[in-house]
Amino acid sequence: MTEHNPPPTHSPTVTDRGDAGYDKALKNRHIQMIAIGGSIGTGLFLGAGGRLSQGGAGLALAYAVCGVFAFFMVRALGELAIRRPSSGAFVSYAREFLGEKGAYVTGWFFFLDWSVTVMADITAVALYLHYWSAFHVVPQWILALAALALVFVLNMLNVKMFGEAEFWFALIKVAAIVLFMLVAIWAILTGAPVGDSTAGAHNITDNGGFFPEGLPIVFMLTLGVIFAFGGTEMVGVAAGEAADAVKVLPKAINSMILRIFVFYVGSVILMTLVLPYTAYSSNESPFVTFFAGIGIPHAGDIIQVVVLTAAMSSLNAGLYATGRTLRSMAVAGEAPRMAASLNRNQVPAGGIIITSALGLLGVLLNAFLPDSAFEIVMNLAGIGIAGTWAAILVTHLAFLRRVGHGLETRPAYRMPLAPYSNYAALLFFAVVVVSNVSSSAGRWTLGLFAVVVLLMVAGWYAVRGSIRSDLLDEIVDAE
Template sequence: MSDTQIPDAPDSARRTADGGHHDAGDNGYSKQLKPRHMSMIAIGGAIGTGLFLGAGGRLAETGPSLALAYAICGIFAVLIVRALGELVVHRPSSGAFVSYAREFMGEKGAYTAGWLYFLLWAVTGIADITAAATYAHFWSAFTSVPQWTLALIALCVVLATNLISVKYFGEMEFWFSVVKVSALVIFMGVSVFLIATRHPIDGHTPGLGSITGHGGLFPSGVLPMMLVMQGVVFAYAGLELSAVAAGETANARSVVPKALNSIMWRIGVFYVGSLVLLSLLLPHTAYSAGQSPFVTVFAKLGVPGAAGIMNLVVLTAALSSLNSGLYSTGRILRSMAMAGSAPRFTARMNKGKVPYGGILLTASFGVLGVVMNYFVPTEAFDIVLNFASFCILATWGMIMLCSLLFWRRSQRGLVHRPVYRLPWAPYSQIVTLLFLLAVLVLMCADGGVGTRTAMAMPVVAAALVGGWFLTRRRVAAIAAGGRRPGDGHAAGAAELPAGTAGDSDRER
């Protein structure tokens, strides 16, 4: 094999003596995440900035039909997570879908999936610190503090806590999720009471009149509801976090399915249910892009301190999302670095077995978010949201392609599908891919920020192609035997476990 020839076929993946795939990026992690951590991480991944902050502006734009958009996108989000869950049960890996792309699509597929996912969380981190700074301005003590300063503080605090150990990450996400879920449960309980008793809110009586008396289900027409789906897709980013965390929990094959099985009702209750209640409580014109809709309700309700408490909750959600992004990209980048397609320093781990190199690389992009909050504080969230929407569409597309290829290999008898699987394959994968393509087209057709984001996609594609040509020699060298000509140990690679060959051809 020449030093630039990269094995792309599935048979080129490294395999253990029993024929299973092995990813060197899975070595070195501690198994400190417990079932309760995994369960709450799965819940927390489904509740983030896209709901707590982004829903305000989208409600004002599309009205009650936003709940329908969330329901439609939620169905496909469930299919994607179910497909990813099947792959996790097939083989748990901290590299998650990047590792699966390597197994079924070769190194080019892993490279593409990994860097798109990195871009997703890099720009989502910008959205999160922007949201955190926006929430902080709710309190009078912070109104005089520049938004970029608050964004910088949020980034530094979360970065510091993320670098300790996976155990602390799990505990932090556990309690973040407890706070978010508890707040939503309380909100929904209070909302049902207000609607049932028709208790006035800022002079308005909640109920169906909030919908029928203000333009109906589609006050601005059907098209705005369709166009807003790009932002709705962003709200579901994070559902794949459980798959990344699977590599750091014991008994992942039994723990992960239990954590993922409840996603359907979580989406129905927390997302769709909350939006229906918000639409019944107040007219859609009462909400705005600059404030969380949950805070709007409690502020207009006039309960002393209620709005401040809810604002603290949504601030927690933003910090939780940022924490999750740093965690997941650190693991993804390490998986790529061990294969040679990411910078070598991203493979480094500290004494707490945390891949700090990848975490620091992702956090460095947060500095860009601080700059954006300095120059364009009012547009920063919308700009990065649209770019992140493209990245999550691409990431989900890669997941479904891996699932489809896995299904095809199972039909050839090369792998066995586990009991926990994506139903209705291969139609589920095909329909989901068509849906993601339709959302991408809608994003390109949308005016303003959406169109400008679409115009940036060729730049992203060119960067990916250029990066591949810069790294392909190192990838080929590691795939051929773990060393790059003229270098020492390649890419910080760890020794493979006993029984693992340098490439599959030796085993086969």
């Protein structure tokens, strides 16, 4: 019996044919910034404004709790990615440990997440551009279409070009957050005037305290917070095109928890200290609200350019990840055949085209529902993200079971507190999704998600007969 065999000194090397053909041109600095770019996007730069206006300072608690569980998820993914880097990432790992049905569910959850996030990001770009009166004459849907077209062209070029674009996009985002935090701390320490108020703790104590609208509303906003953290799993996808994934991945992943607490939790706390929570809105970046309020000439305009760059960064990363995930699935027969093709730049052109085509639905939303487009797609993307993260954690549990039977060995870089941390995170994500029944918008989101699930089930029965069983080739480690 298997359990009486001594554990292998090396795990068998498994290669995924879906990884063939890629140019491994991403360097350490690219991976580091893709990790940052994935975890800092429109969820903070735009979405935090609306959530602050609804929940007040207690929103920082939601960011902190979600951040812990996002960290558990990305450490589980990191353990799997260091064992075997793959551009198919969690789809490829689900195929290995859960079978083709697991790969199918994981892949389409991720595609739902990022195809809808692409819609959210082009909506954010259009809203940002309407900050300037010169763009008021341009319909919101045209601006959204222009953003989609620009990033589509960037992604059709070679992966090094994508890596460079994302490096600079992410660098600008980080610089903006650091600048905001420094100026906000100065304003709080000096009691500087900000808009119709002054900075200081009284903005919390005089406006209902930490939970001005109650604790339940903060919990209801948690799905939007998960949307803000969506993209942290991007580092696993990038590992497949990294020159030295085993070396650079641990650094990128370990720094993530620090970024979450400094950039997300720290920024939200500072936002509630410099202005009353009622000063923020869902139609304007909270960073712009602050800098426009401190009276520095053109500060609002400068920060608006930065948050516009942040949205373009998130959009850029979304097309990158979905293209590669769709290719992994298409090679297996689980997605349209055209998604399997690479262009002459060794880029999965078919998958990028499919995601961009679906992004046109976001253009339509901006044409017919410009005021609510962002909120609609943000909540649906949040469920897709929770589903993707849950699939990663379940895949990691399946890997741990094989370890327990002596069929695998864990790498030195491991998920902490596993498997208990897996179960805790899975329970948390389930509760967050189900809690949407308590609001009208949440019920609409769950209704849309139910339709997606039905389509996924129908899709499985349509493709299961054409799935390739030889996609994963096991090669005995010669060492």
